[in-house]
Amino acid sequence: MRERDIHHLFVTYYPALKSFAERLVKSSETAEDIVQDVFLRLWEKPSALEEAKANSAYLYQMVRFKAIDYLRREKFMDNAIRNYVANLAEEEEEAYLEEEVYRRMDEAIDTLPPGVRSVLTLSLKGHSAKEVAEMLDIAVETVKKQKQIARRMLRERLVKILLIFVH
Amino acid sequence: MKKYSDYSIIADLLVRSLEEGLTSEEEERLSQWRKENDRHEALYKRLHSSSFWESHPQWKYREEVAEAWKRLYSRRMRKQRMVRRMYWGVAAVVAISIGTFFLWREPSIIEPVVVENETIVPGKKQAELILADGRSMVLNEAMSIRSLEEKGVVIRTEDKALQYVDKRQDEALSYNTLRVPRGGEYTILLSDGTKVYLNAESEMTYPVAFRGEAREVKLRGEAFFEVASNRVQPFIVHTEQFAIRVTGTEFNVRAYADEAPSATLAEGSIQFWKGNQMFPLHPGQQAALKNGEIEIRKVNLEDAIAWRYGVFSFKNIRLEDLLSELARWYDIEIFYQNPSLKDLHFTASFQRSSNMEEVISLLERTQKIKVNVNGKTLIVQNK
Structure with missing residues (x-):
């Protein structure tokens, strides 16, 4: 059961945590090692796993500790690094928010039907309705409609909404 | 580290601000946060710009999840094997001393x-x-x-x-x-x-x-x-x-x-x-x-195809068709006290993960029907 939970957390958070770690240590290889260490820890310590399941911010915290640990331990303990670690707190909030906002949006978008999903993804990337229509070879009106549908479905997923009428 | 749970609330507000899903109170709370310092405001603007979505590292890292999991898994297995080897030492001695040979297979x-x-x-x-x-x-x-x-x-x-x-x-x-x-x-x-x-x-x-x-x-x-x-x-x-x-x-x-x-x-x-x-x-x-x-x-x-995405979406559907769909998902039986109820038409959409009470209260909110639950049977009556 533990393996299943860990796998689920891994699939859900790996991209965000790796990107988060990379911001802190500036190396994608080290970032991956750090994320792996964090997940190994979840395997060894059931209470950590429970905490991570209940509160995803905990995973970011674990990554942060490991990252600082790494920065301290590694050879670059010169002044520049010391200053960097000291100022990390300011960047941390931003790093966490950027990764987590992206991840949550991405997760919600992922649950949309394929058609509306591609319209929305292209729109988020800044393409106009006309450009999207050309890229997907559909009518501009369709793009607009699909965008509306996508936004509505997305809102429904972000906040669980229930609606009903009768006639 | 209370800090991170505060961050998590802000993350939630930011996500929903992207889809204009905020209530006015939440809007207020988010705008307070934006005013706290320049970095917050800059971050807000960045999240609301299209370039943020264009090239994010998470795109790339998503592709490698399966590979990364394999690596993690084999690291984990190696660690475990080292522990297990110690047990095997003991087991081998026991097996030899009673003169039996075991073939061990992990249950699949x-x-x-x-x-x-x-x-x-x-x-x-x-x-x-x-x-x-x-x-x-x-x-x-x-x-x-x-x-x-x-x-x-x-x-x-x-x-x-x-x-x-x-x-x-x-x-x-x-x-x-x-x-x-x-x-x-x-x-x-x-x-x-x-x-x-x-x-x-x-x-x-x-x-x-x-x-x-x-x-x-x-x-x-x-x-x-x-x-x-x-x-x-x-x-x-x-x-x-x-x-x-x-x-x-x-x-x-x-x-x-x-x-x-x-x-x-x-x-x-x-x-x-x-x-x-x-x-x-x-x-x-x-x-x-x-x-x-x-x-x-x-x-x-x-x-x-709403069901495939975890949603029930009914547009102008006969009550009987709507409820027979729910019956399959919630594994329930439906009993109509008056057969004419079956022909009422409903429009509704909700998550498949909704619990039965939520769904019933929705249906009843229409003021047209009343639903009683008896074990695993729904009894549908006129309001």
Whole structure:
């Protein structure tokens, strides 16, 4: 059961945590090692796993500790690094928010039907309705409609909404 | 570290601000946060700009999740093996001293106990797999197949889906059946890479690996297909009354015994076959069989395949049809005190994970009906 939970957390958070770690240590290889260490820890310590399941911010915290640990331990303990670690707190909030906002949006978008999903993804990337229509070879009106549908479905997923009428 | 839980609340507000889903109080709270310092305001602006979504590292890292998991898993196994080796030292001594030889094999299937209760709950991942030799096993959230081999094909569960991996490509056809009960759904990844989502009370029979000229499966009930493209080996879904033939596309097939069967196309193109008559379908079109007649119409794709995305979406639907759909998912029976109630029309949409009380209170909010629950039966009355 533990393996299943860990796998689920891994699939859900790996991209965000790796990107988060990379911001802190500036190396994608080290970032991956750090994320792996964090997940190994979840395997060894059931209470950590429970905490991570209940509160995803905990995973970011674990990554942060490991990252600082790494920065301290590694050879670059010169002044520049010391200053960097000291100022990390300011960047941390931003790093966490950027990764987590992206991840949550991405997760919600992922649950949309394929058609509306591609319209929305292209729109988020800044393409106009006309450009999207050309890229997907559909009518501009369709793009607009699909965008509306996508936004509505997305809102429904972000906040669980229930609606009903009768006639 | 209280800080991070505050961050998490801000993350939630930011996400919903992107979709204009904030209440005015939340709006206020977020604008306070933005005013706290310049960095916050800059971050807010960045998240609301399209360049943020254009090239984010998470895109790239998403592609490597499976590989990274493999690496993590083997690291974990190595660690465990070191611990186990110590036990084996002891075990070997015992075995030799009593003069017996053990062949140890790890059990391939884990089967914890399932707890049943009488309350009504939404459907969940569950199915029964029937192997070619007639053996069957139950699959659900708690039970998985680590690895099983049939005719050179490896069968396992991964990520809550049943998966077939063709290793040898030289054996004859061998068929499995996946049966999803009421109150269930299950996903299966066939050996050609085609993904099939089976809805409640549905059953599909398929070869463990595809040989010959066509990829053919048999379906009862409802399924959504994402067919892996293969022009030379078309994919054919047989139901009792019709067949669908495609080369690679996404579509929904609905063939429950108690209603008019239909097929709906999401992407690409499919051929709807009834006997030797063929009807091509375009995206957004649905072919339905009514009293043996084929009827092709445009449908709202969002509603037709909502279930696949975890949503019920009903537009102007007879109460009887709406409730029979819910009955399959919540595994309940419906009793109407007055048959005319069946013809009331409803429009509703809600998550499939909603609990029964929520759904009932929604239906009752219309002031047209009253619903009582007795065990696993819903009794529908006039208001």
